Amino acid sequence: DQQVKQNSPSLSVQEGRISILNCDYTNSMFDYFLWYKKYPAEGPTFLISISSIKDKNEDGRFTVFLNKSAKHLSLHIVPSQPGDSAVYFCAASAGEATNKLIFGTGTLLAVQP
Amino acid sequence: NAGVTQTPKFQVLKTGQSMTLQCAQDMNHEYMSWYRQDPGMGLRLIHYSVGAGITDQGEVPNGYNVSRSTTEDFPLRLLSAAPSQTSVYFCASSYWGQGTLSPEQYFGPGTRLTVT
Numbered sequence: 332d333q334q335v336k337q338n339s340p341s342l343s344v345q346e347g348r349i350s351i352l353n354c355d356y357t358n359s360m361f362d363y364f365l366w367y368k369k370y371p372a373e374g375p376t377f378l379i380s381i382s383s384i385k386d387k388n389e390d391g392r393f394t395v396f397l398n399k400s401a402k403h404l405s406l407h408i409v410p411s412q413p414g415d416s417a418v419y420f421c422a423a424s425a426g427e428a429t430n431k432l433i434f435g436t437g438t439l440l441a442v443q444p
Numbered sequence: 445n446a447g448v449t450q451t452p453k454f455q456v457l458k459t460g461q462s463m464t465l466q467c468a469q470d471m472n473h474e475y476m477s478w479y480r481q482d483p484g485m486g487l488r489l490i491h492y493s494v495g496a497g498i499t500d501q502g503e504v505p506n507g508y509n510v511s512r513s514t515t516e517d518f519p520l521r522l523l524s525a526a527p528s529q530t531s532v533y534f535c536a537s538s539y540w541g542q543g544t545l546s547p548e549q550y551f552g553p554g555t556r557l558t559v560t
Contacts, residue, residue: 335486363547374448374534374551375487420486430475430494430538430547431502434486 334358335423337435344442350408352438354421357402361423365432366395366406369418378419379406411442446470448552450535456558457525465520465555467535474540476518477549480504480531487534493518494540525559532556 336355344350354364362383367375381388381395381404388395394407408415421435451466469476477492479502489502493512507529509521518537522529533556536549 337486365548367551372553374536374553376551377548380548422487424547430477430540430549431489431492432487432547432549433503434479434488436484436486 332357333436334361335421335433335435337419337421337438339438340436341439341441344411344440346413346442346444347410350406350411350415350440350442352406352408352419352421352440354404354406354435355402356404356423358423358425358433359402360425361433362426363424364395364397364404365422365424366393367420367422367434368415369420369437375420408440411440413442413444416440416442448535448537448550450533450552450555452555453553454556456560457522458560459526461525462521462523463525465522465533465535465557467518467520467552468516469518469535469537469550470516471537471550472515473537473550474515475549476512476535476537477502478508478510478518478520479534479536481534481554482531490520490533522557525557527559530557530559 365380366378369375397404418437420437422432448469474495478490479487491510493499535552538549
């Protein structure tokens with residue numbers, strides 16, 4: 332049973348426009364959410380995170396929104412750049428003293444010049 | 445500061461062979477973990493460790509062994525390789541749990557394993 336779901340396997344966006352990547356979760360015990368970016372033949376790299384006590388976290392061009400009642404989070408990239416083309420994974424953890432991450436299946440973002 | 449390193453980058457095994465995937469980190473992180481990535485499955489946790497001498501199972505531990513004799517190293521052993529273990533394996537590390545700002549993990553570049 333997939334506890335973290337990314338229902339869009341791929342997304343194509345024009346350079347300069349907004350990219351919105353979505354993630355849904357089923358486990359109400361999750362209290363920390365992260366986004367990772369992965370280029371081919373490399374390991375995932377941490378992008379941005381959000382605690383369940385917040386509904387928004389912003390870091391430069393990247394903003395993550397959390398809707399706890401809908402068990403939904405989204406990553407907004409504005410403006411999108413060709414270098415943002417990668418696979419984006421949503422991940423979640425439960426409890427203050429655990430580092431165990433549950434990952435979604437990923438969304439391949441292609442930013443067209 | 446090399447971060448998280450993994451060796452080898454690529455490996456081909458025959459069914460039934462054994463091997464060890466190496467992982468090392470130089471950030472003095474207490475927490476280390478192994479994930480496998482398969483198409484359409486995302487990353488799944490195999491085993492993890494919260495410090496030297498302490499290991500525990502993740503989501504998909506069967507067929508794999510780990511040990512943690514030092515803070516720096518966390519090898520993953522395949523005792524008898526099976527085609528179902530064909531995957532890309534990632535090692536990761538982070539500061540441990542309570543008192544940390546986030547469970548952000550730092551990943552190595554991965555090992556691509558093929559079992560024939």
